[in-house]
Amino acid sequence: MEVRPGANPVDVKTYDTARLRHDFLVQDLFNANEIKTIYSQIDRIIIGAAMPTDKVLTLEAGAELRAKYFLERREMGIINIGGKGTVTVDGKAYEFKYRDGMYVGMGAKEITFASADASDPAKFYFNSAPAHKTYPTVFIDPEKDILPQNKLELGTLEDANHRILRKYILPGQVESCQLEMGITSLEPGSVWNTMPCHTHDRRMEVYLYFEVPENAAVFHYMGEPTETRHIIMHNEEAVISPSWSIHSASATHAYSFIWGMVGENQDFDDMDGVDIKDLR
Ligand SMILES: O=C(O)C(=O)C[C@H](O)C(=O)CO
Numbered sequence: 406m407e408v409r410p411g412a413n414p415v416d417v418k419t420y421d422t423a424r425l426r427h428d429f430l431v432q433d434l435f436n437a438n439e440i441k442t443i444y445s446q447i448d449r450i451i452i453g454a455a456m457p458t459d460k461v462l463t464l465e466a467g468a469e470l471r472a473k474y475f476l477e478r479r480e481m482g483i484i485n486i487g488g489k490g491t492v493t494v495d496g497k498a499y500e501f502k503y504r505d506g507m508y509v510g511m512g513a514k515e516i517t518f519a520s521a522d523a524s525d526p527a528k529f530y531f532n533s534a535p536a537h538k539t540y541p542t543v544f545i546d547p548e549k550d551i552l553p554q555n556k557l558e559l560g561t562l563e564d565a566n567h568r569i570l571r572k573y574i575l576p577g578q579v580e581s582c583q584l585e586m587g588i589t590s591l592e593p594g595s596v597w598n599t600m601p602c603h604t605h606d607r608r609m610e611v612y613l614y615f616e617v618p619e620n621a622a623v624f625h626y627m628g629e630p631t632e633t634r635h636i637i638m639h640n641e642e643a644v645i646s647p648s649w650s651i652h653s654a655s656a657t658h659a660y661s662f663i664w665g666m667v668g669e670n671q672d673f674d675d676m677d678g679v680d681i682k683d684l685r
Pocket residue numbers: 559568570588589598599600605610652664673676
């Protein structure tokens with residue numbers, strides 16, 4: 406497991422491109438028959454990816470957690486962005502299609518990942534956070550299970566930010582200790598997410614951009630509102646967003662992203678909006 410330390414905005418404004426990418430960008434997540442995990446010391450979120458092809462992969466705690474098993478003191482959310490596959494939690498199998506999701510509560514001991522077809526493997530992306538209580542494990546079919554109030558249509562084509570936001574894991578939808586997750590998808594012709602942007606000092610966030618065409622690029626914006634920087638990203642790459650940082654993007658094509666949040670509260674609307682005219 407790769408471990409990444411926290412980030413101080415006073416230091417970050419002096420970073421060059423390489424250092425920004427080294428500290429915040431997560432690349433090469435999906436590799437055949439591998440589970441990859443990155444432990445950020447910002448709110449101790451773990452960013453993970455499992456892409457089984459012809460093997461069943463078992464999630465291990467690794468030396469870094471000093472735990473008997475991965476979810477001994479943690480919870481996790483999983484979303485599949487690949488072909489059909491199976492996640493098995495303590496012997497119970499859950500069949501995933503594209504964009505299906507799941508919350509797994511603290512205490513689940515054995516978690517395995519498998520693909521239905523090695524030539525079209527499942528791509529299980531997950532976020533995990535420290536937990537204090539066991540909430541039920543819940544499977545989420547976004548077409549059937551997301552409550553109307555948790556599917557939002559935002560923005561306009563005129564502002565190039567028309568998008569659909571689906572909240573998979575948050576209070577009132579799927580209960581968790583601190584983790585929240587969902588998917589936002591840009592409509593054709595729209596390229597901006599989260600602009601006007603915001604910070605939320607009480608939560609950090611991780612974005613995984615996907616459905617980005619091969620020759621397209623996402624310009625992810627980060628930094629304090631008056632010290633913005635960008636990181637150029639491609640398909641299926643993730644970026645860590647500290648709580649003091651804005652998180653927004655424009656791209657050369659429409660795209661989708663999985664957002665995951667952890668921290669002090671679970672109030673999705675607890676954001677400090679930034680006027681576009683105040684950005685620097
Ligand atoms: O498109 C958006 O707007 C989002 O997806 C916003 C993120 O989910 C977010 O920043 C929540 O704090």
